[in-house]
Amino acid sequence: DTAVSQTPKYLVTQMGNDKSIKCEQNLGHDTMYWYKQDSKKFLKIMFSYNNKELIINETVPNRFSPKSPDKAHLNLHINSLELGDSAVYFCASSQVAGPYEQYFGPGTRLTVT
Amino acid sequence: GQQVMQIPQYQHVQEGEDFTTYCNSSTTLSNIQWYKQRPGGHPVFLIQLVKSGEVKKQKRLTFQFGEAKKNSSLHITATQTTDVGTYFCAAPRSNDYKLSFGAGTTVTVRA
Numbered sequence: 001d002t003a004v005s006q007t008p009k010y011l012v013t014q015m016g017n018d019k020s021i022k023c024e025q026n027l028g029h030d031t032m033y034w035y036k037q038d039s040k041k042f043l044k045i046m047f048s049y050n051n052k053e054l055i056i057n058e059t060v061p062n063r064f065s066p067k068s069p070d071k072a073h074l075n076l077h078i079n080s081l082e083l084g085d086s087a088v089y090f091c092a093s094s095q096v097a098g099p100y101e102q103y104f105g106p107g108t109r110l111t112v113t
Numbered sequence: 114g115q116q117v118m119q120i121p122q123y124q125h126v127q128e129g130e131d132f133t134t135y136c137n138s139s140t141t142l143s144n145i146q147w148y149k150q151r152p153g154g155h156p157v158f159l160i161q162l163v164k165s166g167e168v169k170k171q172k173r174l175t176f177q178f179g180e181a182k183k184n185s186s187l188h189i190t191a192t193q194t195t196d197v198g199t200y201f202c203a204a205p206r207s208n209d210y211k212l213s214f215g216a217g218t219t220v221t222v223r224a
Contacts, residue, residue: 041199043156043214056211090155099144099205102212104155 003027004105006091012111013081020077021108023091031055032074033092033102034066043090049074050097078110086112117145117204119215126192127223133188134218136202143205145185146212147176151198194222 004025013019025032033056034046048056049068063079074091091105118137126132136145144163148156160169162178162185169176173196175188189196199217206213 041150041217041219043201043217045211048211056209092156099146099212101146101158101161102156103158107155 004091004093004103006089006105006108008108009106010109010111012113014113015081015083017081018077018079019081019110020075021089021091021110023074023076023105025072025091025093025103025105027093027095027103029093029095029103030071031094031097032068032071033094034074034076035090035092035104037088037090037107039087047074047076048097055097081110081112083112086110117142117202117213117215119202119218121218122216124218124220125223126196126220128194129191131188131190132192132220133186134200134202134220136185136187136204136215138183138204140207141182142185143182143207145178146203147185147187148201148203148214149198150201150217154198156201189220192220192222194224196220197222 006023031050033048036044046060047066051071052068065077068074088107088109090107092102094100094102124132146161147159150156160176165182166180167178173190177186199219201217202215203212
């Protein structure tokens with residue numbers, strides 16, 4: 001059973017398009033995250049939700065909009081995609097908000113052409 | 114904001130040799146975590162250290178938390194090809210507990 005799953009695994013799209021990435025966790029965790037990993041493997045947090053409530057919103061362009069319909073799901077919608085958005089996006093979850101271990105999904109490799 | 118600095122960025126190791134990666138912070142950390150990301154994979158949690166001077170072992174991996182809780186190290190003995198990947202340290206910020214990841218040490222192994 002997959003603990004944290006993401007769809008799609010790969011996403012190739014053109015500049016200016018709008019796309020969404022979905023994430024689901026079946027661990028019963030309260031907190032979910034979106035990370036962006038660039039080509040140099042640097043992991044940067046973008047957002048965090050705790051029980052459907054946004055608790056972390058880093059300096060991310062407002063073209064990125066997360067949405068959590070329930071605590072097991074966290075989606076990421078990106079408007080007007082730009083070349084610089086190309087990266088691997090990881091969803092993660094932890095039992096509760098705080099300095100606890102995080103479980104990562106398999107990642108979505110987004111390529112903007 | 115708090116940052117964790119990780120060195121080296123790259124580590125090329127002969128199979129069978131040992132190596133160490135280091136993680137340093139200018140501020141005292143409440144805890145430190147280590148993750149491993151295989152090529153093409155996702156970060157996987159390895160361990161969390163909480164106590165000053167704590168040492169934990171997982172088979173050939175030894176994790177250490179400094180006495181001042183400002184640095185940590187991961188030492189791998191007798192490196193194997195299965196050790197290939199990027200190792201990240203991560204520590205929570207004091208103000209919001211968000212995990213701040215180091216830049217990672219990418220390990221390649223020569224057979």
